Amino acid sequence: MDDMNLAAALDPDATVAARVLQLPATLELFLAQVQRRAFRAAEFSLGNADDALDAVQDAMLRLHQHYRQQPAAEWAPLFWGILRRRITDLQRRRKVRSIVVGWLSAPGAEGEEAPVWEPADPLADPAREVANRAAYADLGRALRALPRRQREAFMLRVLEGLDVSDTARAMGCSDGSVKTHLSRAMEALRKQLEDWK
Amino acid sequence: MNTELPGTDAAQSVNPNIDPRTGALPQRARRLHEIAAERIDDATLQRLRAARLAAITPRPRRLLPVLVPAGALAAAVLAMVVIWGPLRGPPPAPADTDTSLIATAGSHEVDLAQNLDFYDWLATQQQPAPAASVQ
Numbered sequence: 001m002d003d004m005n006l007a008a009a010l011d012p013d014a015t016v017a018a019r020v021l022q023l024p025a026t027l028e029l030f031l032a033q034v035q036r037r038a039f040r041a042a043e044f045s046l047g048n049a050d051d052a053l054d055a056v057q058d059a060m061l062r063l064h065q066h067y068r069q070q071p072a073a074e075w076a077p078l079f080w081g082i083l084r085r086r087i088t089d090l091q092r093r094r095k096v097r098s099i100v101v102g103w104l105s106a107p108g109a110e111g112e113e114a115p116v117w118e119p120a121d122p123l124a125d126p127a128r129e130v131a132n133r134a135a136y137a138d139l140g141r142a143l144r145a146l147p148r149r150q151r152e153a154f155m156l157r158v159l160e161g162l163d164v165s166d167t168a169r170a171m172g173c174s175d176g177s178v179k180t181h182l183s184r185a186m187e188a189l190r191k192q193l194e195d196w197k
Numbered sequence: 198m199n200t201e202l203p204g205t206d207a208a209q210s211v212n213p214n215i216d217p218r219t220g221a222l223p224q225r226a227r228r229l230h231e232i233a234a235e236r237i238d239d240a241t242l243q244r245l246r247a248a249r250l251a252a253i254t255p256r257p258r259r260l261l262p263v264l265v266p267a268g269a270l271a272a273a274v275l276a277m278v279v280i281w282g283p284l285r286g287p288p289p290a291p292a293d294t295d296t297s298l299i300a301t302a303g304s305h306e307v308d309l310a311q312n313l314d315f316y317d318w319l320a321t322q323q324q325p326a327p328a329a330s331v332q
Contacts, residue, residue: 027253028249028253031249031252031253032249035245035246035248035249036234036235036237036242036245037230037231037234039234039237039241039245040230040233040234040237041230049241053241053244053245053248056245056248057248057251057252060248060249060252060253061248061251061252063252064252064253132229132232135225135229136229136230136232136233139226139229139230158223158226158227159226159227159230161227186222186223189222189226190222193222196221196222196225
């Protein structure tokens with residue numbers, strides 16, 4: 001486990017705070033910092049690694065093409081906004097495809113994959129590793145069960161650590177809507193993840 | 198009576214103004230997300246790096262968006278010529294090659310061309326002796 005991973009495991013809040021406060025010097029550095037979490041976030045929403053990679057790649061490309069001249073403080077909400085729209089596009093396309101496929105084949109032929117978490121950390125406690133892996137899978141399922149806007153609010157505000165205004169910009173809505181979506185998301189997740197108490 | 202303290206999960210579910218990043222569920226979710234982001238398999242990581250490099254590498258201007266409309270326009274013009282050309286009227290009768298040549302040439306040149314044998318024969322004849330001077 002490298003230093004960053006160790007720090008994240010020991011104090012994830014400190015990692016999030018540091019990430020928000022330290023603005024990257026270049027766009028490439030920003031993309032390097034955000035690529036892993038963006039992939040996991042896209043995977044949460046899409047339930048598929050290939051689609052998640054496509055979404056992240058497209059978001060990187062569009063951010064660089066259209067917004068590289070913007071101040072560094074703008075990159076995070078812009079990037080997450082682009083990624084959010086790309087994920088939505090892919091979900092809609094998949095919905096249409098599933099309808100067509102549903103007409104042509106038996107139901108249940110195309111299922112979503114659970115997020116893959118690997119390789120295992122050799123230094124971690126195996127029992128804890130298994131528990132974390134199961135908890136992460138539960139979180140993924142619970143997030144995918146949320147309405148889209150609630151899921152986006154939770155992921156941007158809680159998992160990614162954006163503030164309310166940046167989350168609102170990324171979601172294309174008001175600050176009040178972000179708070180409402182997030183409040184409902186938290187309520188639904190608490191019901192679905194009762195085992196986490 | 199609500200006995201939950203501000204900042205706890207239950208309090209957040211009814212009050213959206215409380216920071217949602219505090220509480221057991223958000224903290225655990227965030228920690229799992231951070232760890233999962235660090236634990237990405239090498240193949241996926243390679244693809245992410247390649248995607249990032251592809252995104253930031255300036256690419257040469259693509260000609261496809263220009264060439265495709267230009268090619269389509271050229272094809273449309275060609276199709277119009279092929280379709281509308283014959284409809285504008287019957288094509289002129291094919292002109293006889295010799296006639297057209299004659300038509301383009303001057304009358305003197307035509308005479309010369311028709312009497313080449315004569316001029317050839319004339320060139321081989323001996324020059325007649327000069328006539329005796331009139332005394």
